[in-house]
Amino acid sequence: MEIKYNFRETMNKPERLAPGHRMCAGCGGTIAVRNVLRALHEGDKAVIGNATGCLEVSTFMYPYTSWEDSYIHNAFENAGATLSGVETAYRVLKKKGKIDSTYKFITFGGDGGTYDIGLQSLSGAMERNHDMVYVCYDNGAYMNTGTQRSSATPMYADTTTTPVGTKSIGKPQNRKDLTVIMAAHDIPYVAQTTFFQNFRDLHIKSEKAIYTPGAAFLNIMAPCPRGWHYETDDIMEICRLGVETRYWPLFEVENGKWTLNYEPKKPLPIEDFLIKQGRFKHLFKKGNEYLIEAFQKEVDRRWDELLKRCE
């Protein structure tokens, strides 16, 4: 699929998530949503699904909705299944001649609703190859309930259920690599992206995900100022560092073919990504250098694995 990207044109498209919602300043979730929705072609309608989380409670507080398109929130763990029902209904009603318009189906979930409690529902919907996109906006913890660790939380992060203490260095385990797990579902399109350069990568991947027939999964690193502890205007820089340090590689898997979309010419050390985030500040205390080394080692290991897949 050849996709042209014009930054100005794309950014000037009408917003499908109306302003006035209650998400935080500097929140990655809304940036992810607005940019994914910009990939919808003009004239195409959409039904948006949403797992319970910040995005849901902040954009659809009765009696107001921020969503220009039809929208359904059901529960925390069933965004995949719920939208699969909507998409199936569309196929039936279309076949019966009850609907003329073209609809696209996009569901959003945080990492809690996607990596953890909603994994089964997501897996089922993807395996059944519904013509829908599941977008995970991954901020690496249960932010809506107050920054509890999830299986997406990176190692050593200070969260409210893995607090740093005299006997604790933060989250002891490494994060689950969900994008790889979704690729193993052998669905038409899987990609990992974040806010990088001028959103080109995110836009192209969103459009591919939406317009590839069948199931697609998009994993977007979407920082959270409350949980990561950064200055709100640092969000783009943090995302850039996530990519340049190889912590969050940009890649896609199209019908089984792995492609690395960006290779840092001079990869930066992981400290550069970690240092801007309060959740990692304990790593920079004297005597904890070994933790940063271990973190770097894990980033390198995963990068090497990815390169092998992309060969």
Add this chain to the structure above:
Amino acid sequence: MAKRERLSGNEAVAIALRQINPDVFPAFPITPSTEIPQYFSTFVANGQVDTEFIPVESEHSSMSAAMGAEAAGARSVTATSSCGMALMWEVLYVAASDRLPLALTLVNRTLTGPININCDHSDSMGARDSGWLQVYAENNQEAYDNMVMAYRIAEHKDVRLPIMVCQDGFITSHAVENIILEDDETVKNFVGEYEPEAYLLNEKQPMSLGPYAISDYCMEAKRAQAQAMHNAKQVILDVAKEYEAITGRHYGLFEEYRMEDAEYAVVIIGSAAGTAKDAVDALRSQGMKAGLIKLRVFRPFPGKELAEALKHVKRVAVMDRAESYSDQGGPLGAELMAAMYRNKNTADAINVLYGLGGRDVRVEHMEELYRQLERGDLPEGYSYMGLRE
């Protein structure tokens, strides 16, 4: 032309669903309801229906997908039993709150602990406060008829609530009995097209569903649901009347069997009513004024109507096929006795638990229960029938 057949309850419901031809049917296998989606898949495979069948990965997802489809504007159904229903628990409440008139054909089976595949009502009774309409059947004919009437009730503009159509696991679902099936055209015309007012795929007006409602609105939403449940009572009766005009089969909120001058009554739900009717006939021939009430509609609960129907009895045994572990008996016992008290019915009432995990209920058990009522030998608290002490 209606047709005489011999079918199991599961076959009967599957045929009703073929005739209804719903848009979307997500399902996950569980004994004893598995046969319904299985038969239905054959209808799909042979092009006998327009339905899209979704073979989901769990019951939580079957209910969630059915909700998504229903919200999108498609008539939806799913089937389950026991633990499958328990897994749906969370979203049962959401479906009712979202006012999605989808149907669940439930084949009652006990909830695990210990695991057991046979009938009791612990699955549906546990969901009694979820905001779903609940209709129960004594046999395959009633299971079929209830299924055909289900959408007319659920989709009615004064109701708009999901409906659970229940039949007893194995006893009804697997036993083959005579049945009268209406012809396809009659069912199609009776059920009609689904024409929702607001739905996700409405091209003219998008819709947002499933809001966060703060305390300023949440209570009103729940009250509106309660009103819909209240309205359902009349709708159920109206739909039954219309159905009777076509089929000649009469349905109410409950059936009164030889209750006109009854002094000793039993109130029961489901297949065991057939057994109890045999006991009533036997005791009547021996001179006892025995009668039976078989409850068809548990949600909404016809408390006032039941209290009225029991006005002249001396003693009544309220039968529960589900423990509520309240140390007071089962759910029907609690609700019916409360309704009798409110309606100043002072008949002596006892609550009897029976048939848990498929424990057999025999005519002689029921006869002994009536004799116990006649003797006035009423236990303290509540009792178990057919238990090996």
